[in-house]
Amino acid sequence: GQSLEQPSEVTAVEGAIVQINCTYQTSGFYGLSWYQQHDGGAPTFLSYNALDGLEETGRFSSFLSRSDSYGYLLLQELQMKDSASYFCAVRVVSGGYQKVTFGTGTKLQVIP
Amino acid sequence: DAGVTQSPTHLIKTRGQQVTLRCSPKSGHDTVSWYQQALGQGPQFIFQYYEEEERQRGNFPDRFSGHQFPNYSSELNVNALLLGDSALYLCASSLGTSEKLFFGSGTQLSVL
Numbered sequence: 001g002q003s004l005e006q007p008s009e010v011t012a013v014e015g016a017i018v019q020i021n022c023t024y025q026t027s028g029f030y031g032l033s034w035y036q037q038h039d040g041g042a043p044t045f046l047s048y049n050a051l052d053g054l055e056e057t058g059r060f061s062s063f064l065s066r067s068d069s070y071g072y073l074l075l076q077e078l079q080m081k082d083s084a085s086y087f088c089a090v091r092v093v094s095g096g097y098q099k100v101t102f103g104t105g106t107k108l109q110v111i112p
Numbered sequence: 113d114a115g116v117t118q119s120p121t122h123l124i125k126t127r128g129q130q131v132t133l134r135c136s137p138k139s140g141h142d143t144v145s146w147y148q149q150a151l152g153q154g155p156q157f158i159f160q161y162y163e164e165e166e167r168q169r170g171n172f173p174d175r176f177s178g179h180q181f182p183n184y185s186s187e188l189n190v191n192a193l194l195l196g197d198s199a200l201y202l203c204a205s206s207l208g209t210s211e212k213l214f215f216g217s218g219t220q221l222s223v224l
Contacts, residue, residue, distance in 0.1 A: 042216060043155065070149070087154050105152075
């Protein structure tokens with residue numbers, strides 16, 4: 001099976017930078033995704049890493065180290081609207097079909 | 113371009129009853145995955161449908177079943193409802209094994 005670990009809660013100040021870590025254990029690993037979910041809303045895709053290194057998309061960056069089974073999401077210039085839950089998710093492909101397994105989520109609170 | 117739509121948005125059932133939830137994928141998408149999300153938890157993978165067949169399944173009992181129609185829309189059926197089935201049920205669509213999942217807003221199921 002798959003298991004993922006991420007901190008349950010993080011608090012950061014508006015305008016600051018925050019890093020949300022994720023460690024995983026799985027077989028058939030293809031890549032690591034990050035999703036954002038506001039209270040009462042649907043998860044929305046933020047980023048995906050299949051190879052080691054950093055991927056940057058605007059204020060958000062995501063990093064992957066396959067050898068360490070570790071990744072992180074970096075949010076810069078935090079805004080109040082970034083308060084949400086953030087999920088890492090491993091993408092596993094077997095038999096030609098994929099399965100995306102989510103972690104338990106990190107609730108980010110941005111304070112003034 | 114309509115995104116992923118789910119119906120109904122809310123549903124109240126009693127123990128032992130059966131329920132059917134519906135999902136229309138994003139235009140152009142052919143793969144539908146279903147997730148169960150308990151309050152404060154990450155989405156848990158139930159199963160995935162592609163070409164009208166169940167291709168991947170998570171750790172859910174046979175009470176959970178599904179179907180995909182030729183137009184790629186999908187249904188999730190849950191029989192013999194238990195109190196523990198109360199959760200947000202999310203449908204996610206993708207194009208084949210694309211890493212990017214698009215989620216609907218979910219169906220909030222309450223079992224009394």
